[in-house]
Amino acid sequence: MNATMPDYDALLSGHLDALRAEGRYRHFLTLQRQAGAFPRALRADGRPVTVWCSNDYLGMGQHAKVQEAMIAAIREDGCGAGGTRNISGTGRHHVALEAELASLHGKEAALVFNSGFTANEAALSTLATLLGATILSDADNHASMIAGIRNGRGPKRIFRHNDVAHLAELLAGLPPEAPKVVAFESVYSMDGDIAPIRAIADLARRHGALTYIDEVHAVGLYGPGGAGVAARDGVEIDVVEGTLGKAYGVGGGYVSGSRVLIDAIRSFAPGFIFSTTVTPAVAAGALASVRHLRASDTERAAHQERARATRAALRGEGLPVLEAPSHIVPVMVNDAVLCRQASEMLLEEHGVYIQPINFPTVPRGLERLRITPTPLHGDADIAHLAGAMSAVWDRLGLARQKRAA
Secondary structure, three states: OOOOOOOHHHHHHHHHHHHHHHOOOOOOOOEEEOOOOOOEEEEOOOOEEEEOOOOOOOOHHHOHHHHHHHHHHHHHHOOOOOOEHHHHHOOHHHHHHHHHHHHHOOOOEEEEEOOHHHHHHHHHHHHHHHHOOEEEEEOOOOHHHHHHHHHHOOOEEEEOOOOHHHHHHHHHOOOOOOOEEEEEEOEOOOOOOEOOHHHHHHHHHHOOOEEEEEOOOOOOOOOHHHOOHHHHOOOOOOEEEEEOOOOOOOOOEEEEEOHHHHHHHHHHOHHHHOOEOOOHHHHHHHHHHHHHHHHOOHHHHHHHHHHHHHHHHHHHOOOOEOOOOOOOEEEEOOOHHHHHHHHHHHHHHHOEEOOEEOOOOOOOOOOEEEEOOOOOOOHHHHHHHHHHHHHHHHHHOOOOOOOOO
């Protein structure tokens, strides 16, 4: 007797239809980035756009030093990595990059992964498993950190976002001798706020807890040589995780820490052991980018100035900009359908590309357009953005704030 075959496509389509009805279905825009013209890009039909939502925060993805390093690596080493790091995949560029990253953060060692997501998942899950540690996690931590904590299958405590008093309560409730890891971010990418890093680190140290910080939206952008916000503030953190795909403009992620800690992750993390490593060209390009930004403050200074100018221009139009101390400029819409409509109108009518941010990246009702200025956005770009968004706000009848002087 044959069983009736379920209609799997129909079952999955129901979930997709629900996403569309909520205005949360994710549309991907095909872009051709133009080397030397960032933040300009071309749509599939050739129409030009200005990109305002890229995490290539400094435009290093098109920097001449990075391009030259990647091209040289392909010519000298070929295209592929050859395998996982333990099976023929470790190359000279990987070793040099890890040494540079360890030096950047003042650590004994570093380990490169295919992405920042993989780095967080692998590192946190491995530490939780090997140490038998309780993970104390900020409520707004990135999905990759949540995945790592979940996959570690150990005890966890969630403290309210940036709430040091709540973290203190949770730490006080744990046995003093129990292994603990306090995991948090420096710059939170959706609100653009910054953690009270010193207070968290001091508290963790008093309770014998390991500190783990995600600096993916800060490395390259803050601190001496781009070492991040913790380094800027002179705070010692046990494990620093970062990405090579945002400010450094290439791809991959990493963790840095003590030699023993990094060796343990290298030796036990499935996400590292069983994954083909980044290519020689990616490692070489990332190395060139890290080295350049360690020596140059020009890009960082220009980046902060452009973020301030963009925020001021948008506030000047009375747009509901969420104030934040970082480079990230969120403009609140607070409705998934309207947020999607605003994004589409900016793209189709004004050539401005900003993806809408909605649940589960942010809570329902807190949908927004997340704007990321770069040093390569000029005054005319900023003026055009402010005028375009003001026009869209009028068309959609969206709420405004009092116009700033």
